[in-house]
Amino acid sequence: MSARGVAAGRSPAAQLWREFADSKVAVGALIVVGLCMLAAIAAPLITPQNPYDQSQLVLFDARLPPGSVGSGGYVHWLGTDAAGRDLLSAIIFGLRISIGVGVASGTIALSIGSAIGLLAAFRGGLVEAAVMRLVDLQLSFPAILLALVLAALMGQGVAQVVTALVAAQYAYYARTVHGAALAERRKDYVEAALGIPLSTRRVMARHLLPNALPPLLVVATVQIANAIAIEATLSFLGIGMPISEPSLGTLIANGYQFMLSGRYWISVYPGIALLIVIMSINLVGDRLRDVLNPRLKR
């Protein structure tokens, strides 16, 4: 704990924000992430076109370059794709899918993973050995490999992709929580809580988990960015989101065949959008790691 926080008497959360805000880049990244989320949530309200509604698509408008006016009478700022979709609308709706899938799979994987990790750390013995070896085994495979196999087996769709991502990523959360909980488990305050006595469940939820939160928060941000990237990869390869509900990955896949004919915008703009989202989330995650890791503090 830094001397500043002690003197000022703030809650740990307020203290965390103050240190986080020391980096302007991180604050900028956080604002970008926030804007992307807002855009994703408000997509139907802010886009000129619903790209999933086939009846709104005019084939005559296909592959218009950025800035041209289509038959709808409005400007396609980022051009249109091969089906005549307004790319800006498609990207914002794609963001909705990508961020939605990332956050949903991240939340589910975090809940499952931390429950497993906490239980293993608290129970010890055979349960711990069995569970953590399984987690280690899974971590030795790249997440994308596992997700690929599962997605290929289950087919296209939001639920299928989220399931594949959760199965591929819960292990990271389990590992992190297990390690943090093991370290906290030995501290006096846990023994003090058990000695009152408080129930095991209560000690896990109210004492261990909040103190295992900092590393978990860092892993969660990075893993959500990873989930978005993996989903984009799956969609790009044609086993993620179906073409009727394109995510950013699907959009890139749709456009790359036109790259050589000079119609770069169909692939490049979704690609840039994906890059910005993933990079911003990672920048936020990096800053969180710097702030929360006491070893890096002066």
Added chain:
Amino acid sequence: MSAPLLMLAGVGKTFRRKPSLAERALGRTTRPLRAVDGVDLALAPGEVLGLVGESGCGKSTLGRIAAGLLAPSEGSALFRSRPVAEEAGGRLVKHTTAIQMVFQDPFASLNPRMRVGEAISEGPLAHGLWRREEAQAKVARVLRQVGLDPAYAGRFPHQFSGGQRARIGIARALAMQPAAIVADEAVAALDVSIQAQVLNLLAELRKELGLALLFISHDLSVVRHLADRVAIMYLGRIVETGPSEAIFEAPSHPYTRGLLESVPRLDRRRASFRPVSGEIPSPLGPPPGCHFHPRCPAAIARCAAEVPSLRVLGDGRRSACHLASV
């Protein structure tokens, strides 16, 4: 003496390192560590019992058994003739809330993410000792009892000094309305001036609330200040117990004498002290007979062969030395 509140009867605790996979494959077992070895102790209601010994003598382990944080491997720890804690299905279940513990490290023993008021009220609320709507007033009362401003309830532990945190630790224990508190080196981590304040607080609370106190310390002067009765521990065994005055004035066991002589004193300015010679032996392979004989200036042949039992001397004192005169 009234019926004891807390009764330790033949308590022993053996720790064993888990054998590694290779050792298990070879059928080897690891050496047991007898941290506590056949200890009998009783704590009467309202009594302050000082438990003294060098680091590693097992006094903390004994304290944890008394507080129900560890189950004894042998013997039993009974609170009002019920076990304090029992092992059930590989897990420890503590049966009583009437014995609370105060820890040595005031920094590690408070959850850094829990406000002080919450930390104090969590136990009493979970056990139905307090109703939720009265919790705030009760927290304020307990904080005042330990000499802290009730407004501190909304703060986090990192906003307090070591001495204040020690008081918060005591407040957390007091909130459970205990009959006895086990204080494991409760002042060892504090500055000397703060130590005195916390010791006075403990003495006051004991007088006001009739609390019994098992006060574990390596510091004889601190124990002398507070304790009615003293138990001296060496390598897992009690070597001498008795009224505080008697033991400090006329120690009977050679180890107690050695300990007392190694304490610096203001009234007798000395350039050198006589420490107990040698190192405390490893509890993994304790010496046979009397554990103290290799370091004892008065050892005779019998000491290496025969374990001395605690014999009753005069004035309520018991000593585990073959040479102690009855």
